[in-house]
Every structure is written in C-alpha cells, then in structure tokens.
Amino acid sequence: MSQKSPEFLKVLIAASEAEPFIKIGGLGDVAGSLPAALVDYFKEHPDLPHLDIRLVIPFHGKIQSSRFHLEKIASFPVHAAKSDIPANVSFCSDLPYPTYLISGEPLPVDGAVYDSNPIIDGKKFAFFSLATLEFCRLQEWIPDILHANDWHTALLPYLIRQRDEYKSLFENTRTILAVHNLPFMGGGTQAGLTEMGIQSSTDFRLPKWARHMPLPMGLASSDRIIAVSPGYAREILTPEFGCGLDGFLFTRTERITGILNGLDMKIWNPARDAYLVSTFTKLSLNSRSKNKEEILARLGLEYDPRTPLIIMISRIDQQKGIDYALKALRNLTERKFQVIILGVGDPVLEDACKTMEEDYPDRVRFLQRFDQALSHQLYGSGDMILIPSRYEPCGLTQMIAMRYGCVPVARNTGGLSDTIVDSTPESGQTGFLFSDATPESCEDAIERSLNAYINQTTWLQIQKNGMKVDFSWKNSAARYAHEYLALLNLSQD
Template identity: 45%
Template sequence: MLTPNPTALKIHFIASEAEPFAKAGGLGDYAGSLPLALRELSANATNQQIDIRLTIPYHSSIEADNFSIKKICDLKIDTQERKSEGEAFLTTINGLPCYLISQNSPPYMNDSVYSTDAIMDGEKYIFFSLASLELLRKIQWKADIVHANDWHTAVAIYYLALTRNKNHLLKNTKTLQTIHNLPFMGEGTQPVLKKYNLPLLEDPDLPLWARQLPFALGLAKADEIVAVSPTYSQEIRTAAFGNGLEKFLEKRKEDISGILNGIDIKKWNPAQDQLIERCYTSENLQARKENKRAILSILSLSIDEDLPLLIMVSRLDRQKGIELILDGLHSLKELAWQAVLLGTGNTNLENACFALENDMPDRVRAVMRFDKKLAHQLFSAGDILMMPSLYEPCGTSQMIAMRYGCIPVATSVGGLKDSITNESDGTRTGFLFEKHTTKAFLNCLRRALGLFNRKKVWQNIQKRAMEEDFSWKRSAERYLKLYLGLHKQLKQPQYKK
C-alpha cells in the first residue's frame, strides 16, 4: 500500500483512458500527461505538495507484461439484482500511482477502449465510476478532490453527491468535472443507470431529456467545471455549441472555467525528433528544406522547395471540416501548391480524399491510414497545416504544427482561437477565419499563401510559432491554482529556483 502524505493535497484523477496504458484519442494524452505534470510541479514546490493518483479501467488491451501490476483489493458494487464484482490493481508510472479497475465476468466483452454499443459502454463505465469511489473506501484514502473527465466518469461525481452525507471518508471531498467533448453525453446508457440504482435527477435547470444522462448528472453536481480551453468554456454556453445544455451551463457560469491543454514537448521536439530526416530549431529553419525534399520524394511528388506544401493530419470526421479542405483545394487550382492529406475515419471522406488525388495527381497525395512516423515527417516538412474544424474544444495538431514551424490555417473556435495569434503580421503565429464556409477558408488560405512568398515575414511567423509554450507544465500550474481554490487553501504554491 502507498503511504499517504498527511499535508499533501490529495487528487483522485479518474478517466476512461490514459497513456501509456490505453489511448483512443486526445483524452488519453490528457490523462497520461496532466497528472504527471502536476506531480512534477509538486516536486518543485516549496510549500504545497500534491498526492495525485490516476485511476482508469483495466482494459483488456492493456499489455500487463509492460508494467509491474499487483492486485490490492476486491470491489463490490450494488445493482438491482446482485452485486457486480471487480478487482483493483496498482502500478506506477514515473512515480505516479495508477490504479486499474477490472470488472469480473462483465455482461459485455469488448477489447477496445470504447464500443459502438451504448449499453456495453454504459455497463463498463458506470461500474468503473462507482468502483473508483469504492476503491477509496477500501484503501481508506481521503481524497480532497475527485477529478472526473467526460461522461464516462461523470457518474462518480453524481453518486458522491447522492451519498455524501453517509460517506464519512469523502463527506468534504470536492469534485471537478472536465469537459473534453460535450456532444457525447452517454446517450443510451439509461437502462444501466437504472440497473445500478442511480435515480433520475430532479433539477429544473436541466432539460428533462438530460436528467438521466451521465454527463449531465456529473455537470449538475460538480463543484467546478473545466472546459479544455477558455474559448470553449464560453462557447458551451451558447446554442451553437451547448448541445441543448447552454441555458443550464449559463446558470453555472460562475463555476465554469477554461484551461488550454498542453502537448508532450519531449515527444514533439523538432530539435531531437528521431522520426524526421533532419532535426532543426527556430534558429536554423533552412534545415526544414531537407525534410520537405525527403517527404516529396517518398510520396513521388515533384521536388520544388519554393512550392508551399499544405498538409492535413486529422481524423476524418465531419467535425474536422474535411469537406472545406476538399472543396477549397478544388477551387484553388490557379495557384501553385502541393498537398498531402493524412488520416483515417469516415469511409466517404476517405474516398473523397482519394478522388481529389485522382483529380490532381501531380500535386495531391491522399494517405488514408494512421501513420505515426509520417505524421512527424509531415509536421517537419509542411508549410501550412489546414485545420478548418467545425468545433474544436482544444485541439493539439495546431500546437504540434506550430512547434515544428508549420503554420496553421484554422477556424476561430475553441482551442484553435486560444492557441493561434492572428491579430497582425507582426505578432502572427497562424491564420484564423470566422465563418465555417469554403469561401472563408479559401480567403484565409490565400492570405497565408500570399505571406508564404514573403520569405522574411514567413520565417518570423515560424519563429514566433515555434517559441510558443504549449507544455503541460503551463496547464498544470493553472489546474493546481484551481484545485487550491476549490479546496479553499489560501496559500499559492511557491517553486524552487
């Protein structure tokens, strides 16, 4: 068992996925990075220690041989029929305690992190949410804050609110709910909530349809709500982005804040990236040309360093605005450019990308697959990243691209707006457009292409972009301040010099 530090701020961080155990999307990066960054922040603080512990499901895809994992206890959760049983295991990653919770003989088997079956995911994550609180009782760890993420763990916050007065261990525990992607609320899991004796929430501020959806339940009872960017925290209170909860969230606006996510600046570092042809920094941008020549050669495109290379590195989904890219490039034939589209997802969009390559075989390549190495190579070789998202709670591709000197052209939404400076050419780190239309995207892309030909101006944009701080340390400092405020501790952390 772990020995608790009685003076440390104790954070129980629960998520559906986390690197290096299991990752299906951006939440895996977040949950695998933020707790470690907070722990490192604690190590450098002189007056505030943090005991943060990560808990995720013990997915069948987790390769146990890669970790030193030991069982610590059995878990039993009440249902309408009988107890649902599971087990809790403990391991560590770089000193961070990590709990893995499994469900014994689950009624639904699924090897992936998420399923397309709502009942299957409901069973998996509602059991997990309740078991994550039972784990605290079993190990007698009095968490000061329970930090949940998206709908998959929101039930933990709801259940704690329902049982707080009878729960002596967690009676004073505060709760924080992070919104990564509001549209996914756990629709279809209502029968599982009923199975686990979780009642309909009688809250007149919530729409009737939301009163038995996991995410809405957690949002209604959380002491604090955090969106993954400042702009997204405002957008979710509007009809365009609130998914029917905008009026409810507007009433809770005093409890809502936004903190921009970070990226792994060790993994995404053009000065030391072993997956690219030539490493470089903002001080030797000419070296990027070697990466450009290499990728053009690999993809059998004509090698011309003066032609702008447009790239897309994205999941193929309507949210990502892929149609704007395809329609826009069709309409941009009169200008000289080359483009590489990398991604996988919606079959119709994949086919549309292939059709664009067939239409313009001398300037477009469509690579429809997940390819980690090629993604690194494209960021290091591309001149412009196209990212016309319909909505983007945070986004990381634009941050990675900027760190590599690849300048984003993006919609002015969510984390894109918060991470890209678009005010003037003297301060610019990228290009933003307001209306989500092909015309607006094209006009913005033309502006970028115009500046690309002014080499000195373009290099200054690249240097500013590469020098931006998108580290998790910056995000962790903001979360720690929020934790302390939530816990009503007046002293702010002081760090070792």
C-alpha cells in the same frame, strides 16, 4: 477567506483512458500527462502542500499488461441493481504517481475501450465509477479533489452527492468535471446505468432529456466545470455549441472555466525527433527543407522550394470540416501548392479525399491511415497545416504544428482561437484564422497564407513566432493547481 494549507493535498484523477496504458484520443494524452506535470509543479513550490495524486482507469482488455509492473491489491463487491459484481484493483508502480486499474465482468478482456453499443458502455463506466468509490472507502483514502473527465467518469461527482452511502464519506471532497467534448454526453446508456442501480437525476435545472445522461448528471453535481480551453468554456454557453445545455450551463457560469491542454514537449521536439530525416530548431530552420524534399520524393511528388506544401492530419469527418476544406482547396487550384492528407474516418469523406487525389495526381496525396511516424514527418515537412474544424474544444494539432515550424490555417473556434495569433509577423503572428465554416471563408485564409509564403523573410518570422510559444504542461499544471487550492479555499501566496 483563505486558510492555511494542510500538509497533504489528496487528488484522484479518473479517466477512461490514459497514456502510457491506453490511448484512443486526446483524453488519453491529458490523463497521462497532467498528473506528472502536477507532481513536478508541486515539487517546484515547496510552500504548497505535499501532493498525493493518484490516477484510476479501467483495466481495458486492450492494455498490454506485460509492459507494466502490475500487482493485484484488492477485490471487493460492487452493488448493482440485482446482484453484486466482483471488482479487482491492480496497482502500477511504474509512474511517478500511484495508478490503479479496475477490472470486472463489465470490462471483458476482449472488449473494446469504447463499444458501439451505448448500453454496454453505460454499464461498463457505471461499474468503474462505483468501484472507484468503493476502493476509496476500502483504502480509507478519501480525496480532497476528485477530478473526473468527460461522460465516462461524470457519474463520480453525481454519486458522491446523491447516494446516501457516499454523502458523508465524501462530504469534504470537492469535485471537478473536465469537459473535453460536450456533444458526447453518454446518450443511450440509461439501461446500463439502471442495471448498475444508478437512477436518473431529478435536478430541475437540467432539461428532461438530459437527466439520464452521465455528462449532464455530472455537470449538475460538480463543484467546478473545466473546459479544455478558455474559448471552449465560452462557446458551450452559446446555442451554437451548447448542445441543448447552454441554458443550464448559463446557470453555472461562475463555476465554469477553461484551461488549455498542454503538449508533451519531449515527444514533440523537432530538435530530437527520430522520425525526421533532418532535425532542426528555430535557429536552424534551413535544415527543415530536407524533410519536405524527402517526403515528397517518397510520395511521388515534385519538390520545388517555391511551392508550399499544405498538410492535413485529422480524423476524416464532418466535425473536422473536411468537406468544405476540400471545396476551398478546389477553388484555389489555379494557385501553386501541394496537399498531403493523412487520416481515416467517414467513408463518404474518405472517398472525397480519394477523388481529390485522382483529380490532381501531380499535387495531392491522400494517405488513408493512422501513422504515428508519418504524422511526425508531415509536421516537420509541411509549410502550412489546414485545420478547418467546425468546433475544436482544445486541439493539439495546431500546437504541434507551430512547434515544428508548420504554420496553421485554422477556423477561429475553441482552443484554436486561444493558441493561434493572426496579426502581423512583427507583432507575433503565428498563423491564419477564418471565422465561418464555409468554403469561402476557408479559401480566403488559405489564400492569405499562400501570399505570405511568397515573402520568405516574412514567412520565416511567422514560423519562429510559433516555435517560441511555450505549450508545455507546466503552464496548464499551474492553472489546475490554482483551481484545486481555490476549491478547498486555500491560499497560493
């Protein structure tokens, strides 16, 4: 039964990274964009409680402090196994919601955001989680919703349900654990957790091997598990994608849902993108060809409007399917197309990309780097973008590509399945999907896209269909708001 909404709804989002402070991967986009989107959503719905949303992240040494107005507001001890560790909290007032950055000895100023040593990261994020809870206690600000993200903050829901000193304090707090990438569970961190005085889970539902890993510990304790797409929420319940936790997760099916990440529509806007030679909208797609012509000339490739340009903007690794995608492209070299690959990653696969360029110097370029400007330019130039991921929890690449009129050719998995429509141009087709992570399946989808490109009227319709889709954070914020209120048994009428 629903109850009357309170005057305030207190939400704390905890993450290991967040724009504009620090971004390593997609989590940084989410943690930086979702709070602001929620602020806007609640303002637009005056019938809802007043939202008091706050963000807390580690004060990583890589954060450029001079870019922000930061004020140290608290210092206190965090109790570890053998001694207390001082923690400091800095407050940032630059954003439309309060942001706190926690520092201390486990977060050295010269340390990486994510260390290659899992024990170091285990201690770092265990310290951060304990300090976050102590700060809430010190401020006498106890959230109604505690929204954690991935293994780095998954200890938060675990600690408030397992630690005696937190059980009563957070008794009325409801917890959400967002799963951005299930395989990354915090394996190898146990020694770091032990050093911080955190014991393994005794939950019999978890496999024994998972009881000392932060993500499974959090999954067993959270009131709600939110995967970053509906498709991924279904996939993690299967042996193929469940990473050995599918049996456990099946026992929590009623608590699992999926919400797509949103896209920053201001940053990714082809009508105003300063990186493009020629900006455009879905009503002026003819202007788009100037971008393709310029980038091909810059890279020493011949421009022919009849030759489609296939782009790949990706981390170069097995998960992203680069290995079999290259084989598929090689199998199709009798067809007319060009390829530009942008990214870094696995040295073996990077060498395979280099070999591809060496074997086909008149049609392939491999740009071995991360380049923000170039990624914008490729989205605004490519005719198709190949996304052959073996699994893809959500993915922003396909959303950006569609917004820029670049048609995705992608594996039918996770968030790719949720965002790409493979039907007919007349019924809303936005891209081409393939089922299996094999060269043959990928090859078939690429060939279908090449055939469709021949008919430019058809192709234009597919492009426009994709550009019409609203991938903004507004839709995602509405879903999260519903989950918050539902967890507190509040109505949203």
